[in-house]
Amino acid sequence: MFDFEMRINENVLLAGNRVVLVPYTRAHVPRYHVWMQSPELQTLTASEPLSLQQEYDMQTSWSQDEDKLTFILLSSELWSDPSVPEEQCMMGDANLFVTDPTDTSKAELEVMIAEPQFRGRGIGTEVVFILMSYAVSKLGIMRFQVKIGLGNLISINMFKKLRFTEVSTCRVFNEVTMELEVDPSVRTWILDQTSKVQERDYGSERAARTKTEAGLKQD
Numbered sequence: 160m161f162d163f164e165m166r167i168n169e170n171v172l173l174a175g176n177r178v179v180l181v182p183y184t185r186a187h188v189p190r191y192h193v194w195m196q197s198p199e200l201q202t203l204t205a206s207e208p209l210s211l212q213q214e215y216d217m218q219t220s221w222s223q224d225e226d227k228l229t230f231i232l233l234s235s236e237l238w239s240d241p242s243v244p245e246e247q248c249m250m251g252d253a254n255l256f257v258t259d260p261t262d263t264s265k266a267e268l269e270v271m272i273a274e275p276q277f278r279g280r281g282i283g284t285e286v287v288f289i290l291m292s293y294a295v296s297k298l299g300i301m302r303f304q305v306k307i308g309l310g311n312l313i314s315i316n317m318f319k320k321l322r323f324t325e326v327s328t329c330r331v332f333n334e335v336t337m338e339l340e341v342d343p344s345v346r347t348w349i350l351d352q353t354s355k356v357q358e359r360d361y362g363s364e365r366a367a368r369t370k371t372e373a374g375l376k377q378d
Contacts, residue, residue: 167297168228172361175285175353179238180230181361183221183252187231188214190246194273203311204271205332226263227256228294232286234277241371250277253286255294264301266294270314283317291339292353295346303339322348 173180183191192214194200201208209217221229230253237248254269270286272278294300305323307314315335322345323337339345 168230168293169222170360170362171293172359172364173230173289173293174235174357174359175289176355177235177280178250178282178285178289179233179235179248180253180286180289181233181365183218183229183231185215185218186245187249188218190249191218191231191252194271197273200271200273203308204269205308205334224256226260227254228290229254230290232272232282238368241368245365245368250274250282251286253290255290255300258304264299265304266298266300266302267304267306269305283314284321287318287321288349288352289356291341291349292356295341295349301341303341305337306334307337309333309335 169182171180171182189211192209192211195204195206195214196208200206221227231249232251232253233245233248234250237243238245251270251272251274253271255266256269257263257266259265268287268290270283270290272283291300291303294303303323305314305318307318309328310333315337318337321339323339325335326338327336328334329336341349
């Protein structure tokens with residue numbers, strides 16, 4: 160058992176400029192399942208294709224996992240329009256998880272922008288900042304790690320710009336490991352970059368949005 164509950168995000172909505180992070184729920188599974196049938200995304204995430212039922216089982220497992228946070232990424236622009244169903248606002252996902260139970264100050268990050276039209280717009284960078292800020296302020300994370308396929312130069316360059324440095328290369332798994340130590344100056348930098356991010360209640364906002372959507376349909 161760890162010193163903290165990673166499920167702290169089960170009703171948390173984090174609203175940035177171009178992206179909204181919400182917990183991964185069963186309602187998101189069908190769209191997520193479609194994404195993960197893509198050979199490109201399977202390669203980038205080192206994943207195997209699963210059946211829809213397996214994806215539902217995986218979502219249940221992740222929601223109960225005390226050492227992992229999973230967020231679905233929504234387009235802020237689309238989310239602000241109640242006439243757009245939440246599933247159609249989805250553009251990717253992000254994960255934060257502890258891999259060493261003896262060191263809960265270190266966490267691994269994963270970010271996936273699944274929808275091509277949202278790539279190359281700085282959204283991945285914004286997501287990383289929001290996720291790191293949440294992890295630093297809520298969970299006391301002091302070191303972040305990412306593992307990226309050697310062929311994924313876009314992600315490697317993004318994390319280099321975010322001050323991550325290469326610590327090792329594994330030819331067997333064809334990936335590079337990069338890390339960022341959160342010293343006081345880095346902590347201040349992360350928090351300054353996310354000073355305008357809002358933390359809100361996902362359940363109530365989702366309910367209000369659903370109610371508005373229903374009203375629009377009746378009109």
